[in-house]
Amino acid sequence: MFSTVSVDGVVQRWEDLRLQDFAQGFFFGAGFFTTLLIDGGRPLFLARHLARLRASLEVFPTAVRAPAPSLLQEDAVRDSLQRCLDADPLLGPGFTGVGKLAVSDGHVLCTFRPFAPDFESLHRDGRGLDSVEPGAYRSAERTVNHKGLAWFRQHALLPRLPLITNERDEVCELPTANLFVQFDGVLVTPPLASPCLPGIARAVLLDVGHVAGLPVVERTVPLADVSRAQACFYSNAVALAVGVPHLLGRALPDSLRLAEQARAVLEARALHED
Numbered sequence: 001m002f003s004t005v006s007v008d009g010v011v012q013r014w015e016d017l018r019l020q021d022f023a024q025g026f027f028f029g030a031g032f033f034t035t036l037l038i039d040g041g042r043p044l045f046l047a048r049h050l051a052r053l054r055a056s057l058e059v060f061p062t063a064v065r066a067p068a069p070s071l072l073q074e075d076a077v078r079d080s081l082q083r084c085l086d087a088d089p090l091l092g093p094g095f096t097g098v099g100k101l102a103v104s105d106g107h108v109l110c111t112f113r114p115f116a117p118d119f120e121s122l123h124r125d126g127r128g129l130d131s132v133e134p135g136a137y138r139s140a141e142r143t144v145n146h147k148g149l150a151w152f153r154q155h156a157l158l159p160r161l162p163l164i165t166n167e168r169d170e171v172c173e174l175p176t177a178n179l180f181v182q183f184d185g186v187l188v189t190p191p192l193a194s195p196c197l198p199g200i201a202r203a204v205l206l207d208v209g210h211v212a213g214l215p216v217v218e219r220t221v222p223l224a225d226v227s228r229a230q231a232c233f234y235s236n237a238v239a240l241a242v243g244v245p246h247l248l249g250r251a252l253p254d255s256l257r258l259a260e261q262a263r264a265v266l267e268a269r270a271l272h273e274d
Contacts, residue, residue, distance in 0.1 A: 001014065001111055001112065001113045002014075002088060002090055002091055002111070002112045002113065002114075003015065004084050004087055004088035004090075004112065005017070005084065005109060005112075006084050006108075006109070006110040007021070007108070007109055008067065008068075008071055008107055008108055009076060009079070009080040009108075011083050011084050011087050021105060021107060022104055022105050022107065022109070024065065024104055025102070025104025025105055025149050026104075029148055029149040029151070030064050030065075030104060030105075030149070031064055031102060031104025031105070031148065031149040032056045032057065032102070032103050032104075032146060032147055032148055033100060033101060033103070033147055033151075034049040034050075034052060034053055034101050034147060034237070035098060035099070035100050035236075035238055036049050036098070036099045036100070036101070036200075036238070037237055037240070038081070038095055038098065038099045038112075039096050039270075040094050040095075041082065041085055041092075041095055041096075043081055043274075044237070044270040045200050045204065045237065045274070046274065047074050047273065047274075048200050048204070048273075049200060049237070050073075050074055050077060050101075052147070052198065052200070053072060053101065053103055054072055056146040056147070057103065059146065060146070064103070064104060065104070065105055065106045066103070066106065067103060067106050067108050072103070072108065077101065077108070080108075080110055081099060081110060085112075091112060095112070097112060097113060097114045097115055098113045098114070098115060099111070099112055100112070100113070102149065104149060115238075119239070122239055123239070123242065123259075123260075125245070125256075126233075126242055126243030126244055126245045126256050127161065127242055127243075127244065128245055128247070129161060129162070129232075129234075129244050129247050129248065130246065130248060130249065131160050131161075131163070132162050132164075132223065132248070133157055133160075133162040133163070133164045134165050134169070135165060135169075136157075136164045136165065136166075136172075137164055137165070137166045137172045137194070137195055138166060138167055139167065139168060139170070139193060139194060140193050140195060141195050142195070144173075144195035144196060144197060145192055145195055145196075145197065146197075147197055154175040154176060155175070157175040161174055161175060161176075162174070162175070163179070163223070163248075166194060166195070169222060170194055170221060170222055171194070171222075171223055171226065172194040173194070173196035173197060176236055177199070177234040177235055177239070178190075178196060178197065178199040178201070178202040178235050178236070179232070179234050180205070180211075180216070180232065180233050180234070180235060180241075181226065181229045182214060182229060182230040182231040182258065183225070183228065183229065183230065185214060185215075186214060186217055186219075187205075187210075187211055187214040187215065187216045187217070187258075188217055188218075188219045188221060189202055189206070189216070189217075189218055189221075190218070191218040191219070191220065194220070199235060199237065200236075200237040201237055201266055202235055204269050205262065205266070206218065207269075211258065211261055211262045212257075212261040214258075226248055227250065229250070229252060230254065231243075231244075231252050231254040231255045231257075231258045232244040232247050232252055232255050233255055233259035233262055235262065240262070240266045241260075241262035241266065243258065243259035243260070244259075
């Protein structure tokens with residue numbers, strides 16, 4: 001992670017942050033975060049990221065102390081991000097990488113990091129998904145619909161990147177991404193009540209409504225049905241879409257092409273929205 005950060009729009013150094021300013025978030029995970037792609041200094045889908053943060057704060061008004069509304073306005077956050085990039089020669093105004101907005105204790109913290117070492121290879125080669133974390137979620141569990149700072153459950157599963165299912169053996173999501181599976185000419189993603197995170201890329205694809213001529217729909221995905229998938233990719237706001245060339249032991253050769261087309265849809269929509 002880069003040393004330049006901002007707190008409530010004030011550019012400073014990571015090492016100068018005070019733990020007492022983020023005590024509820026640090027000790028209890030009482031806060032929310034969102035991770036966004038920054039491309040040439042431009043934060044993609046920033047308005048959507050901020051809307052999701054505000055929505056989470058509204059759902060848990062007594063558990064998380066919200067910052068002043070002005071701190072989560074799009075123009076204010078965009079300006080704060082840009083001043084951080086301008087202030088650090090390791091970042092620079094044309095920075096391409098990952099930004100993170102964390103909200104807790106009445107503050108907004110902005111941080112930056114480079115892409116993971118496998119970022120380019122994920123787009124080129126995809127990643128197979130070959131394990132399941134059965135019954136890890138409960139259907140309609142509302143905390144999963146919010147990207148809280150208490151994220152250890154998902155973080156602990158990241159090395160395996162399993163399909164997470166609920167008590168009804170329905171697929172919910174991956175630890176860090178939403179899942180899209182092609183069945184019989186339709187591209188299906190699990191509904192929020194499964195539960196899963198309302199991912200930014202997921203929401204965009206649902207809004208657009210189609211990828212490669214396939215309608216995009218929310219629908220329950222029983223784990224047993226995964227064996228008849230025709231193609232698959234997963235999505236998040238940073239990688240956008242990653243093909244799954246093999247899924248639970250089955251080769252899905254069309255997945256890389258489908259993920260590439262999904263990325264093109266997301267990139268085009270980002271130009272339109274931002």
